[in-house]
Amino acid sequence: MSQSNTFTLDGKTIPYSEGQTIIQAAMAAGEYIPHLCFNPEFKPHGSCKLCTVKANGRQTASCTQHPAPDMVVESDTKEINDERRTLLQMLFVEGNHFCPSCEKSGNCQLQATAYQLNMMSPHFDQFFPDRPLDASHPDYLLDFNRCILCSLCVRASRDVDGKNVFALSGRGIKSHLIVNAKSGRLADTNFSGDDKAAHVCPVGVILKKRVGFAIPIGSRSFDEQPISATPHPQGACPVGPRSNAATLPPHPTVKDA
Amino acid sequence: MNAPTKKLRVATTSLAGCFGCHMSFLDIDERLLELVQLVEFDRSPLTDIKHCGPCDIGIIEGGLCNAENVHVLREFRANCKILIAIGACAINGGLPAQRNHLSLSAILEEVYHAQHGLVDGFIPNDPELPLPLDKVHPIHEVVKVDYFIPGCPPSADAIWKVLTDLLAGKEPELGHGLIHYD
Ligand code: SF4
Ligand code: SF4
Ligand code: FES
Numbered sequence: 001m002s003q004s005n006t007f008t009l010d011g012k013t014i015p016y017s018e019g020q021t022i023i024q025a026a027m028a029a030g031e032y033i034p035h036l037c038f039n040p041e042f043k044p045h046g047s048c049k050l051c052t053v054k055a056n057g058r059q060t061a062s063c064t065q066h067p068a069p070d071m072v073v074e075s076d077t078k079e080i081n082d083e084r085r086t087l088l089q090m091l092f093v094e095g096n097h098f099c100p101s102c103e104k105s106g107n108c109q110l111q112a113t114a115y116q117l118n119m120m121s122p123h124f125d126q127f128f129p130d131r132p133l134d135a136s137h138p139d140y141l142l143d144f145n146r147c148i149l150c151s152l153c154v155r156a157s158r159d160v161d162g163k164n165v166f167a168l169s170g171r172g173i174k175s176h177l178i179v180n181a182k183s184g185r186l187a188d189t190n191f192s193g194d195d196k197a198a199h200v201c202p203v204g205v206i207l208k209k210r211v212g213f214a215i216p217i218g219s220r221s222f223d224e225q226p227i228s229a230t231p232h233p234q235g236a237c238p239v240g241p242r243s244n245a246a247t248l249p250p251h252p253t254v255k256d257a
Numbered sequence: 258m259n260a261p262t263k264k265l266r267v268a269t270t271s272l273a274g275c276f277g278c279h280m281s282f283l284d285i286d287e288r289l290l291e292l293v294q295l296v297e298f299d300r301s302p303l304t305d306i307k308h309c310g311p312c313d314i315g316i317i318e319g320g321l322c323n324a325e326n327v328h329v330l331r332e333f334r335a336n337c338k339i340l341i342a343i344g345a346c347a348i349n350g351g352l353p354a355q356r357n358h359l360s361l362s363a364i365l366e367e368v369y370h371a372q373h374g375l376v377d378g379f380i381p382n383d384p385e386l387p388l389p390l391d392k393v394h395p396i397h398e399v400v401k402v403d404y405f406i407p408g409c410p411p412s413a414d415a416i417w418k419v420l421t422d423l424l425a426g427k428e429p430e431l432g433h434g435l436i437h438y439d
Binding site (some may be wrong): 092096097098099100101102106111114115118120121122123125126128129130131174217218223225226 | 342345348349350351352354355357358392394395397398402404405406407409430431433434436437438439
């Protein structure tokens with residue numbers, strides 16, 4: 001018996017192929033499901049839970065869940081979007097996100113997702129954590145204040161660059177990003193601007209030095225169109241325009257700062 | 258349009274802010290003429306009234322960096338039916354909150370004693386001066402806030418949209434292009 005390899009996403013029929021996750025099939029069909037730690041070029045991490053959907057009535061991370069024939073998936077509902085907004089608010093208050101002085105503003109996936117989900121305030125009390133910068137490297141700066149622990153840099157450095165420059169350390173609220181050097185400083189690793197890890201951060205942590213504000217605030221990618229309308233073809237992430245330029249189609253809409 | 262029966266009373270203030278949000282508010286330009294048909298101003302930098310009386314809408318720019326900010330905020334909350342936080346500083350502390358990872362004593366020491374070029378500096382202690390808070394806080398951490406207009410500053414169009422939505426009795430809504438954190 002041949003089964004229909006389709007499921008429905010908010011009532012729309014989505015085809016899928018064996019091995020695809022819900023979010024991969026949805027993206028291939030041009031549908032947007034909010035996500036932060038997922039990037040189609042990497043193995044899913046399943047940690048941010050922004051991509052949560054209801055599949056046949058049960059909540060699950062769509063970046064790790066595989067669809068089943070005729071599965072009923074709900075994503076763009078008030079209930080789920082309210083929960084996603086709460087997750088975003090927690091991410092914002094846990095770090096220090098002063099967008100007006102952030103080089104990533106307008107190209108930031110966290111910020112654009114918060115716009116998409118109408119996050120008008122952080123709601124919770126700010127943690128105001130003390131997270132010193134690492135400006136030791138000659139070409140790159142690490143601003144840990146904005147890290148959302150998505151592990152994309154960890155995955156890129158380990159799986160693509162074969163370097164293991166970054167790691168997540170600690171547990172629960174104490175989790176934080178570390179640099180694998182005895183000194184803990186980026187300058188004391190073999191990190192380079194040519195690394196994949198230099199170009200995957202969805203927020204403003206891993207920043208190239210001396211290119212600040214080349215494109216003015218207000219004229220950046222997500223100023224022009226919301227993240228949900230930004231084409232997200234398989235293999236090219238809207239926030240990773242510099243990545244794998246040789247093998248991936250250039251992303252038409254994201255401006256490289 | 259017929260003349261409105263009763264004008265809504267609006268108060269505005271800037272706490273730990275830079276007045277940029279007020280400047281952006283003035284950027285609604287000739288729409289101000291339309292607005293003053295519908296509202297009248299209570300306490301505001303535009304009127305120089307010193308205390309906030311009973312109002313329909315209170316608009317707060319800036320966060321809380323000293324004791325006076327907290328008193329003014331509480332006066333607004335006690336008097337305004339609807340309280341709006343406008344701008345990054347009111348909403349998440351903004352620029353002034355960038356001091357929060359430093360101790361207040363270290364900051365005062367640096368600014369009034371240790372800074373290069375200071376001779377016989379002293380930390381001002383006139384009783385007229387409001388005491389600085391240990392940390393800068395957004396206003397929703399102290400009073401209930403009904404609506405938020407994010408941005409640094411929010412655009413005149415965003416401010417206009419929220420005000421006109423409220424005046425029309427609608428839930429304010431900023432869509433793409435009007436919601437900004439920068
Ligand atoms: S990383 Fe994104 S959300 Fe955080 S300050 Fe920068 S632009 Fe804002
Ligand atoms: S530095 Fe960026 S890519 Fe790395 S874990 Fe933090 S947010 Fe993710
Ligand atoms: S995108 Fe699926 S859990 Fe983060």
